[in-house]
Amino acid sequence: MKTNNLGYPRIGSNRELKKANELYWAGKISPENLLAAGSTIRKENWQLQAENGIDLIPSNDFSLYDQVLDLTLTLGAIPERYQEFARTNNSLDLYFAMARGAQKDGQDVVAMEMTKWFDTNYHYIVPEFTKNQKFELFSTKIIAEFIEAKNLGIITKPVLIGPVSYLLLGKEKEDGFHRIDLIEKLLPVYFEILNALQKEGAEYIQLDEPFLALNLTDKERNAITHVYNEISKKFSSLKIILANYFDCFGENLETVLALPVHTLHLDLVRCSSQLDDILESGKLDNSVNLSLGVVDGRNIWKNDFKKSLALIEKAVTALGENRILVAPSCSLIHSPCDLDLETNDATLTPEIKQWLAFAKQKIQEVSLLKNLASENISVADATQLEANIVANNNRKTSKLIHNEKVKNRVASIVESDSKRNNTFATRRQKQAEALQLPLFPTTTIGSFPQTAEVRSWRAKFKKGELTQAEYDALLKKETEETIRFQEESGIDVLVHGEFERNDMVEYFGEQLDGFTFTKNGWVQSYGSRCVKPPVIYGDVSRPNPMTVKWAEFAQSLTPKWVKGMLTGPVTILQWSFVRNDQPRSETCTQIALAIRDEVVDLEKAGIKIIQIDEPAIREGLPLRKEEWANYLEWAIKAFRISASDVADDTQIHTHMCYSEFNDIIQNIADMDADVITIECSRSQMELLDAFADFKYPNEIGPGVYDIHSPRVPSNEEMVHLLKKAASVIPADQLWVNPDCGLKTRHWDETKKALIEMVNAAKKMRVAASHLETI
Template structure:
């Protein structure tokens, strides 16, 4: 029985790669230094896995930005607008970053590629762009180079490739008249070339990630799977192909997998779908090996060895020990690097610490499970099993998990608690009287640049190096500057800028009961952007007001409306490591009640516009459509619980970014937010196709420029996007705003971009015919 890993976090245990990337982008470090940092991270990760006795260690799981973008560069899927950047003067890595972030330098001015969520995770990938009859070629040799690098390091690794069919399905057609899957005939030869080269270097097992085999796919796609994997095996009879699926079970496509595909090892996610094991054991051909994804690759709770050993033994008894592998459920990309770094973290209680396992520890869990199954009489295995059982029992029996008052409050929720007092049109009339906003009102999504000085001051306060009075005064001065800048720019609805907030989820979690926090629990969201998800271990409730004083102060500085800024219950849930001992829907309802209390207090303090961000609403949607309605029912109920306790004159906003919600637009409308802002800029308003056949009833702000790129939008671009939006949405329902918060941008970029946006709004207003 072998152990293997699907992928390891590539940011570095102390975010070394993040820091090197941002220094490189800002010109503070060299290309050579960035390359060296990447090499250091890879070799550190390989050594960790070697030390943990992992039998099949992956290569090509490292990335400077995103593994899907890596594949696009590898196969030469480079959109035409970047072709001019393919020169000897510009490093290939800068071309790569231009595709991810846009590029504005000298004569070059190109926009970034679209970015969206990786299935139902908070990781973002760069969406491949496809054209009819598109040709592919081996443009980047990253896969080959990293296999060779590992070989030089003394390891024969398992190269990881995003499978060719999943790669195509993750992309988008950029012209009509074809389906991207038709491109497989042009793409497959490049994959064959890659595999040939790594096989020649000594690769004996290749991991092909095909998560779409766990989704609903058409009969046409199934036929392509059959043809592709039959051809690959025919070309490479001596190479072991491991097809990896994750985030859902394979039951829907098991007939295809077990009868029609030629490969050697199937990996299944037994954390997301433990029930699939019985039928997979029954249907999978005896000659195929089975990889059990039994250690949770997406959460941080310690593995229950006793339960896992029972599962492994079930598979071993059916297939034989030589045909079973154990692994994490998916890539460990989605977990923090190393729990050992938290040993001195006094803010993380020791009783909770013993319940946790991060990426490094999960490697140890795999090794311990293997030893326990193969050598049950081993003394060390017995000690490990005993300690693990004690930790599992400690959590199961802990008195800090449940608050009876919170449970009672959730159980007493009614339809009235989930409904505004009046319909939207009646509310809009009252809001117009109070807010007196112009046509095409302008606003931002909430956050403004988090400067180095702001982060330093927040860190000093946390370390108790400055007093609360000094900290509060500093933050008030930053809020004052932000309000003044917005007034000077001419924005209509302002925000306080969120200088006091470390992260849109962590900030609230720190003020809610039932949450715990790490110091080094960073997880990559996209590129250099890392988040530190809170840990929800128990019942959630609000301790006291969380944002009211800051919002009230900001509103006192201006006659213009200032939005109260909150994170919604579904997003807090999705972007946390959530307790797995009760239904997620119940935990979400608890969070919703805590946010509801804050919303009502903001209204009482005189805040007339309140934004409850839900960027993760679509992200939480199950991957199988027959499970959608159940999720959408409780998720939208949670948003309505949080937002429905206010009067009609209080305007409720929400925000969603990088979410494909064309197929759930009616559910989004059912959230009944007065204004919804969405990301549309990278897709050139493509998301608004959802509104072509659906008359969205409330107001909407389609994001008009991409804040994840340093590129400054031109006024005429913004005017064009809004004019395009008017083809879908009446002008009296349209707002103008960036596509997301401005936290990661600098002030120069922010001011220039917002100036373009405000000028665009004024031009659009001027073009409206005047009624005499």
């Protein structure tokens, strides 16, 4: 029996990668310094796994920004708009220009599109394909990192996104072909990579095909069969580990069982039943091994050894010990690095901490499970098994978890709790009378730049170096300056800037019962953006108002409307580490009731526009379509519960980003938000097509510039996007806004971009007033 790890967090235990990237982007360190920081992280990760008993240690799981972008560069699939930039810049700056866009030496290139990695909160850079797409080995990163580890005395298992999944992750940028048709052009470059790795001494290769967890077409399944038959013919001595995760193989199982691969990796956390499906099918070839993903790679709860050992024992009994690998369910990129760094009992109490495991602890669990599944268990291992049983039992019986008042409130919900008083048509008229907004009203998504100075105030306040009064005075000054800037720039619906908030989920979790927090539980969201998800360990309720104080203060500063800013129940659920001892729908409904209380209090305080952000609605959609209806029923209902207890003339907004909506547009409409703002700039308004084809009835703000890029678009560029939007959505339904919050941007670029945005809206109003074609 071996231990197998699919991937390890690449940000560094203290977010060293984030810091190095941002220093490089600011021109404060050299390319060599940045690459050295990456090398240090890789070395530490490889050695940590080796020291903790991992047999198959991954390489090429490290990335400076995104693993899909890495592969795009490796395969030479560089979009045409970067060709001139590539000729005059180094490959590192080309890489970051593709990820973030760039304005440099008179060159102005926009970033590639970014979207969610399956049903996670990780974002990847979407490959772009043309009918005559060419592929070539442009970057040898995967080979170089294998050699780097070998020079340290560690023979790793290179990890590569499989060719079929890579194509399916991308988008066709012209009509007349399906991206899967490119497989014959793509395969030779994969063969070149595999050949180079084999020559360097690689024995195992992990090819990730997570699309095997989705409903594939016959054409896509045939491509899988073709690809792995060809790889087997050319590289018969390589041990190919075919990795699927996040769900079952489903109807793809028969195809998978016929593949000539060395090992199949199974996510037994998301789908424990697939082990029985495989063993009972009688179709698993005697030469194929199973990698059992029994340790949860996406959550932070300590493994239940008794349950995992039962699965391992079943597989060993059927196949023999030599055909079994013990592994996490997926890459540990979705887990924080190390629980040992949580040394502050005030942040994370010992009682709750005993229930948790981060990435380092998860690989220790994998190794321990291997030992416990063997015939000869050491005394030390037996002691750890007993400690695991005790910790899991303590969690089940803890008084911290259950709140009968919360459970009873959920049980007493009736249908009217999830409905507004009147239809949108009636509400819209009343809101128009109450709010008196112009055509193409302008707003932002909520947050404004959180400078180093603002972050330092928060740090000093938490350390006790600032009193509450001193901290509040600083925040009030920053808030007022932001209100004044918005007034002066001509924005119609203002926001207070959210300077008191650390993160859009963490801020609310800190004020809700049933949540706790880590000090160093960071995970990568995209690029250098790291988030520290709250931990939902018990029943959720709101003991006190959470945002009313700052919303009231901001509204008192201006005669213009200021939006109340909230995070929605589904997003709080999705972007937290959620308790796994009750259905997620139950936890989500508890959160919805807490947000509902906040909405009501904001309205009572005179806030007439309230935004309830739900960027994670689409992300939470199950991967398999047969499971969609159940999820959408409770997720949409949770949003409506949170938003429905207000008067008709109170305008409810929601915001969504970096997701495809075509398949669930009816459900988005069923949310019945008065205004929805969405990300559209990176896709050049492509995402708006779903709303247009559906004839979306409510108001909509398609983002007109990409806040994840430092470039400042011109108002002409934004007018072009708005005209595209107005060609498919009636002008009187359109809002003008950035595509996401501005927290991560700098003030200079923010001010310039928002002034351009307001000018774009003014031009659209002039065009409309002259009855010009928009």
